Amino acid sequence: MQGCKPTNTKTAITGDAASKVFVPPGQHDEFYNFVSGGFSGQMSVYGLPSGRLLRDIPxxxxxxxxxxxxxxxxxxxxxxxxGFIPWDDSHHVEASMSDGV
Structure with missing residues (x-):
């Protein structure tokens, strides 16, 4: 089986692609949506309006x-x-708010 041999493997090893695409929370999102994970027992945080999943919180x-x-x-x-139950229902998550937002 033959393949293309890269001319420069240094980029793959020392490249910094992650820093080029990283967007800090708040830079594109004015609001955050906290939603229930249901029976997974987690709460998810999405940035709005981008819709990016920022974090799953157990x-x-x-x-x-x-x-x-x-x-x-x-x-x-x-x-x-x-007894010990490592998951539960978080359908009704409540979070504190500031100024109704």
């Missing part, structure tokens, strides 16, 4: 990305009267 679920729900300190937060 509210009632374990999160291996940062260890939430795995440490002895955070496991009790997911304890219910029926």
């Amino acid at each position: 509210v009632f679920s374990v999160d291996p990305e940062n260890g939430w729900g795995y440490s002895e300190e955070t496991k009790p937060m997911l304890m219910t009267t029926h």
Whole structure:
């Protein structure tokens, strides 16, 4: 099987493509939409008007990305009267608001 051999592999190794396309939160989005993840136990944050998914936040679920729900300190937060449940319903998430916005 033959393929095209790149003439310059240095770009693939040392390239900085991520910094060229990174858009900091707030630069294109005037508002943020906090939405329920339903039975996933997460809340998602979208930038508006771009519609970009900025973050999934574990509210009632374990999160291996940062260890939430795995440490002895955070496991009790997911304890219910029926025992340890690492996910739950977050259909009715409430967040604080400033000036009605």
